[in-house]
Amino acid sequence: MTPTALIFDLDGVITDTAEYHYQAWQRLADEEGLPFDRAANENCRGISRRESLLVVLGGRPATEEQMQTMMARKQGYYEESLDQIGPDDLLPGVAGLLDALDAAGIPYALASASKNARPVCERLGIAGRLAALADGYSVERQKPHPDLFRFAAAGLGVAAANCLVVEDAAAGVEAALAAGMPALALGPADRFGGLLADGRVTRRDDLRDVTLDELAAAAAFDPGWHVVQSGFDPATQHHMETIFTLGNGAFATRGTFEEGYPGESALTLAHGVWDDMPIVFTELVNLPNWLRLTITIDGDDFRLDQGRVLDFQRYTDLRAGVLRRAVLWQAPNGKTVDLHFERFIAYPRRHVAAIRLLVTAVSHPCAVVVRAAIDGHVANQDLLHLNLEEQGKSGDTVWLRARTRHTQRALAVAAALSAETSADNGTERAADLCAGQPALLATADLKPGQTLQLDKLVAITTDRDPPAGHAPATGEAPASWPAPWPK
Numbered sequence: 001m002t003p004t005a006l007i008f009d010l011d012g013v014i015t016d017t018a019e020y021h022y023q024a025w026q027r028l029a030d031e032e033g034l035p036f037d038r039a040a041n042e043n044c045r046g047i048s049r050r051e052s053l054l055v056v057l058g059g060r061p062a063t064e065e066q067m068q069t070m071m072a073r074k075q076g077y078y079e080e081s082l083d084q085i086g087p088d089d090l091l092p093g094v095a096g097l098l099d100a101l102d103a104a105g106i107p108y109a110l111a112s113a114s115k116n117a118r119p120v121c122e123r124l125g126i127a128g129r130l131a132a133l134a135d136g137y138s139v140e141r142q143k144p145h146p147d148l149f150r151f152a153a154a155g156l157g158v159a160a161a162n163c164l165v166v167e168d169a170a171a172g173v174e175a176a177l178a179a180g181m182p183a184l185a186l187g188p189a190d191r192f193g194g195l196l197a198d199g200r201v202t203r204r205d206d207l208r209d210v211t212l213d214e215l216a217a218a219a220a221f222d223p224g225w226h227v228v229q230s231g232f233d234p235a236t237q238h239h240m241e242t243i244f245t246l247g248n249g250a251f252a253t254r255g256t257f258e259e260g261y262p263g264e265s266a267l268t269l270a271h272g273v274w275d276d277m278p279i280v281f282t283e284l285v286n287l288p289n290w291l292r293l294t295i296t297i298d299g300d301d302f303r304l305d306q307g308r309v310l311d312f313q314r315y316t317d318l319r320a321g322v323l324r325r326a327v328l329w330q331a332p333n334g335k336t337v338d339l340h341f342e343r344f345i346a347y348p349r350r351h352v353a354a355i356r357l358l359v360t361a362v363s364h365p366c367a368v369v370v371r372a373a374i375d376g377h378v379a380n381q382d383l384l385h386l387n388l389e390e391q392g393k394s395g396d397t398v399w400l401r402a403r404t405r406h407t408q409r410a411l412a413v414a415a416a417l418s419a420e421t422s423a424d425n426g427t428e429r430a431a432d433l434c435a436g437q438p439a440l441l442a443t444a445d446l447k448p449g450q451t452l453q454l455d456k457l458v459a460i461t462t463d464r465d466p467p468a469g470h471a472p473a474t475g476e477a478p479a480s481w482p483a484p485w486p487k
């Protein structure tokens with residue numbers, strides 16, 4: 001799969017301003033008598049000016065005013081070296097790669113945490129060739145947050161999932177993965193640590209002699225570890241829900257969509273939680289649906305049977321046990337958003353599951369409302385097995401208690417929601433205790449390129465679990481569980 005677009009980091013990828021940044025920080029550190037060297041500078045790679053200063057300070061206290069002065073001094077030293085930059089300062093392989101991309105009609109953007117990115121690109125003579133430029137002014141949250149790369153993809157007008165990021169910093173590779181993008185990591189392997197174990201990361205020393213085929217391979221899924229669905233086909237929906245089931249041995253959930261789909265078979269089953277009814281067979285009980293996220297884009301509910309699905313990808317990363325889905329969707333109201341979902345059911349913490357959602361406004365500003373619910377209105381093919389007993393809200397958590405109708409097994413589901421955004425006006429929060437479907441809401445007004453990030457953390461417990469205080473320690477399975485892997 002050839003990437004539709006590339007997103008390049010600047011410092012250390014396109015040009016060696018990483019060295020100038022280092023020299024400027026070293027000069028400041030020397031003047032301030034702070035212990036700092038090349039090794040310490042590795043931790044500044046890719047992160048913002050302020051975060052870098054905190055690394056240089058190494059825990060030494062400083063007032064906001066002192067920090068502002070030091071950042072301005074460093075910027076002054078850095079600007080002195082900018083004069084030396086010209087078109088000859090492209091790193092080896094970059095000029096050839098940009099020519100090849102232009103010839104192949106593959107657009108590319110730049111995404112750098114640096115506030116100097118634009119003048120540097122102008123000096124290098126590449127500014128006019130960039131389809132989009134995201135810099136230190138574009139978003140609030142810098143790498144390793146996903147926002148800058150999401151901003152760049154929105155600027156390109158390309159589905160985020162189809163962009164390949166080229167990075168020299170661990171924080172940048174982390175940001176790419178968080179944004180739902182594969183990454184080509186440039187530099188020595190020890191710089192990237194465990195990130196290289198992710199099937200979406202490929203490493204190279206630099207861009208010398210890189211080919212478009214290699215970029216295509218870097219953007220591709222790993223057939224050994226990724227179960228992939230590319231493109232949405234309603235006809236295969238039921239089958240795909242089965243394929244994308246996740247579980248941890250304590251409970252399992254079919255791969256239905258967070259927002260729901262007509263005719264879906266949403267199902268969560270917990271080990272040993274069954275109901276016995278005289279009129280039918282004994283069966284495992286469908287537990288409250290913890291996936292539910294209702295996402296409204298300027299009044300239109302996100303759902304794949306409405307609006308236009310411009311791009312769809314879903315895959316399970318078998319190594320990490322994470323299910324991801326990326327959808328570029330145009331609402332009936334004409335507004336396009338780029339959504340990225342990640343879901344897992346924790347293995348060591350057997351009650352816990354989580355969903356992360358990123359919503360990025362692409363074409364227009366839009367008001368996004370997300371309702372994260374526990375849906376107790378569930379049945380086993382129209383047969384009700386649960387009596388809903390009580391629900392409520394404690395702090396940032398809503399919860400629902402229920403009991404199976406015949407076997408009288410007690411169970412509870414709780415959900416907490418946290419929300420962060422790159423929008424300047426933040427998010428608004430609320431709760432909605434609609435009977436049987438308690439929910440937490442988050443609202444944000446997004447401008448094009450801005451992202452709302454939501455984390456829904458869920459816990460499911462039943463009276464089959466050991467009493468409080470007797471729960472197995474994290475990472476330890478109860479003796480009665482089957483071995484996780486065949487011996």
Ligand code: G6P
Nearest residue numbers: 011021046047049113114115116
């Ligand atoms: C890039 C570089 C960092 C630098 C940061 C902020 O991410 O890799 O070394 O600190 O940009 O740059 P600025 O030019 O805004 O100080």
Ligand code: MG
Nearest residue numbers: 009011012168
């Ligand atoms: Mg860099």
